[in-house]
Amino acid sequence: MGKSLNMTLDRLKENESGIIKQINDEDLAIQLLSMGFVIGEKIKVERIAPLKDPILITSGSSYISIRNADAKNIEIIV
Amino acid sequence: MQKTLKSLSNKDPQNIILIGNPNTGKTTLFNSLTGLNQKVGNFPGVTVDKKTGNFNYKETKINVVDLPGTYSLSPNSEDERIAKSYLEETNQNDIIVVVADATNLKRNLLLFTQIVDLGKQVILVLNMMDLLQKNTQEIDFKKLSKKLNCPIIPINARLDKGVEKLKEAVFSYQQKENIFLDSDSSSSSIDETMKRVGKINTIVDDCLTKDGEDKSYLFTKKIDNIVTHKIYGYLIFLGILFFIFQAIFSWASYPMDLIDSGFGFLCDFVSNILPKGILNDLIVNGILAGLGGIVIFVPQIAILFAFITILEDTGYMSRVSFLMDRILRQFGLNGKSIIPIISSTACAIPAIMGARTISNYKERLITIMVAPLISCSARIPVYTILIALIVSEEETYGIFNLQGLLVMGLYLLGFVAAILSAWVMKLIIKSKQKSTFTLEMPIYRTPRWKNVGFEILSKVKIFLFDAGKIIIAISIVLWVLSSYAPGNKFEDISKKYTSETSQQQYSEQEISTLIASERLEHSYAGIIGKIIEPTIKPLGFDWKIGISLVTSFAAREVFVGTMATLYSVGDADNTMSIREKMMAAKNHETGEKLYTTATTLSLLIFYVFAMQCMATLAVVYRETNSIKWPIIQVVYMGALAYFSSLLVYSIFS
CATH class of the missing domain: 3.40.50.300 (P-loop containing nucleotide triphosphate hydrolases)
Structure with missing residues (x-):
């Protein structure tokens, strides 16, 4: 439990997933929301770029790329 | 309301x-x-x-x-x-x-x-x-x-x-x-x-x-596993770029030959039906020569824009951005900069406008500043003409066309220069704004051929009409400048050659050539070229190239038109192609061949780096909303061009 309390998206490996709990950056939250990433929904790391950054993530029918720096601001429940 | x-x-x-x-x-x-x-x-x-x-x-x-x-x-x-x-x-x-x-x-x-x-x-x-x-x-x-x-x-x-x-x-x-x-x-x-x-x-x-x-994403994700793979991903990207450049040079040569002979025929035809005189000369050697030099590059530009539209339309371009983000970030750019960078190989203007999707101001500014260093389609005519002077069409290196390889080398050079300049600017320009890379990966779909067609049509139209207008205007101005001289200079030249001694020394044919070339040298164009000659002489350029550099500032492709006009003035029958005319060109001081390997390479390098496009500068001005950035751009690219050409010329001569 202790680990999942402050688990963030950047710590997931390829093909691992979680539930979006909170996004600690308002601009990022609105941008992600408008691109289909809703708090409370499932989020999955599809692929990590060859140089470990950025990453490809999916939620529902949305499939986007974000940087690790932003992924750090996405709290998830595993 | x-x-x-x-x-x-x-x-x-x-x-x-x-x-x-x-x-x-x-x-x-x-x-x-x-x-x-x-x-x-x-x-x-x-x-x-x-x-x-x-x-x-x-x-x-x-x-x-x-x-x-x-x-x-x-x-x-x-x-x-x-x-x-x-x-x-x-x-x-x-x-x-x-x-x-x-x-x-x-x-x-x-x-x-x-x-x-x-x-x-x-x-x-x-x-x-x-x-x-x-x-x-x-x-x-x-x-x-x-x-x-x-x-x-x-x-x-x-x-x-x-x-x-x-x-x-x-x-x-x-x-x-x-x-x-x-x-x-x-x-x-x-x-x-x-x-x-x-x-x-x-x-x-x-x-x-x-x-x-x-299900739409299942297939897409399978492709992504290959396309963004740590080895195959980059190999596929390089392979695609390589294929595009080979295609531009091999496929396009058929329609280009056709257009070339078409214009040759048209010139002969017009020259024969119109009465001899100034009008005939203006139309054939001024307007048609300039126009022919432009229309011939339509196939290459169409192919390039077709590829770029297809890469964007299928969704592949987003994956390249994803692959390149980490690398480009090192140089003050963004993964999204790859689209402007690749579009720059067609034209810097849409590329600079395309940089608008980059939300970070510093990254966007750097993208705008370095995009014109990437070789655009307007340089293709210049590269094609110049490379043909030092490498023949049939020469190959292994299975590859040597001309195609050289052009790819020039493109690479522009790319490297852009990346390094970006890195320098990253160190100079300050910004506290956060940088992000949030980009949707669209599913892969077959390109919509209608869209590709529309895109090619609109880009070719812009090239032919917007650029064409400037080119025709400059062709006419050039023709006037090179057909007239101050005072009675032309008559003096004619008199000189009608004297008895020269009549005996030369054949009639030789005399008319001598008159034409001496006239050009003393014409207004010649005077302008001679004024800037001392500045460009260390690069291996003469006054005729000097005129081209001046006119190229309107748009690079004008170079070819200028060459065609300048060398047509000395060729009354207009039977030779531009390439043949340039091959035959002599240095007016030493009398040796002008386009040696050293001069040609130096000129090529100059065109890779120099900021010779008024339209791009206007767009940079509008996009950055400041006169400062376009001025910096002209100065830094100009300095880069001058000193690189100087270096290349001293190495090869």
Whole structure:
């Protein structure tokens, strides 16, 4: 439990997933929301770029790329 | 708001405005609505492409505006800001057509509901119905339409299905009041958006009669495993670039030869039917020579734009951005800079405008500053002509065409220079703004050939007419400058050669050549070239090249036209090609061959680096909103060009 309390998206490996709990950056939250990433929904790391950054993530029918720096601001429940 | 506008509705033309998320097929719909009745302009004050067009339905003319793709009305990029402010200024009776991806309805409806709450008249278009069926999903449109209080038209823009129904819906549209979310609460933006999303989700779930599996991404993810692979990913990217450059040089040569001989025939024909004299000379050696030098490059430019459109249209370009982000970041750029960088190989102008999707100001500025260093299609004519002087068409290196390889080398050189310049600028320009890389990966689809065709057509049109106008004007000015001289200089030259001694020394043919070349040297053009000659002499250039450098500032491709005009003046019968004329050119001081390997390479390098494009500078000025950046650009690229050419010339001579 202790680990999942402050688990963030950047710590997931390829093909691992979680539930979006909170996004600690308002601009990022609105941008992600408008691109289909809703708090409370499932989020999955599809692929990590060859140089470990950025990453490809999916939620529902949305499939986007974000940087690790932003992924750090996405709290998830595993 | 509604006061007088409704009464005007009978006189006003009906406008519809297309808006939607990126990758929803908005452009395809725009093309099928308007066909060839479209034009690209600019939004007032900014240089975002504003596509406008029109169609007739039941004898009523309806105007269509295509806005840049946007995810929401809380804008994150320049493109989105423009779409938002344009929307806010539309008339009450303008109809906003929101184009949504039916397979991703929940997300696409966010923008729709925000527009409804702006108090606009809206029609919702659901595109990609074919994919919805593939996913075995079904939506109850009647129910959805009722819940959203808005007409819904399902379409398949690729197959033109439903487009007639949309026209009818626009034609018979009834204005009404509509509100989706009461925004009386002074809640923060994120809370409001969450509320909106919650309400949308409830409605969509209620109207989804059959929720199959979203299969459209399965195939896409499989391809991504290869295309973004740590080894294959980069290899595929390099392979594609290599293929494009080989194609430009081998495929394009057939239509180019055809155009070349066509113009040769035309020149002979016109020269024979018109009476000999100044007019004949102006048309054949001024206008036709300049024009022929331009039209011949249409095939190469068409091929290049075709490839770029296909790469963007299939969705591949987003993956390249993803692969390159980490690398480009080191140099002060962004993964999204790869699209401007690759587009720059066609033309820096759309590339610089395309940098608008980069939300970080510093990264966007650096992208704009270095984009013109990437070799554009206007350099192709220059490279082709110059390379042909030192390498013959048949020469190969292994299985590769040597000319193609050399051109690829020049492109690489421009690319490396751009990256290094970006790195230097990263160290100099200061910014505290956060940098992000949030980019949608669209599913892979076969390119929409109609879009590719439209894109090629519009780009070739711009090249031929916008650039062509300048080129023709410069060709005429050049012809005048090189056909006239101050005072009686020309008559003196003629007299000199009619004297008895020279009559005996030379044949008639030789005399006319000597007169022509001496005349050119003493003409106005010659005088200008001679003034700048001392500055460019260390680079191996003579005054004729000097004239070309001056005229190239209007646009690089003018170089070829200038060469054609300058060397035609000395060739009365106009029987040789530009290449042959340049091959035969002699240095006027030493009498040796002018285009030696050293001079040719030096000139090539000069064209790789120098900022010789007024149109690009104008766009940089508009995009950065400051005269400072275009000036810096001219100076740094000019210095880079001059010293690199100096270096190359001293090494090879």
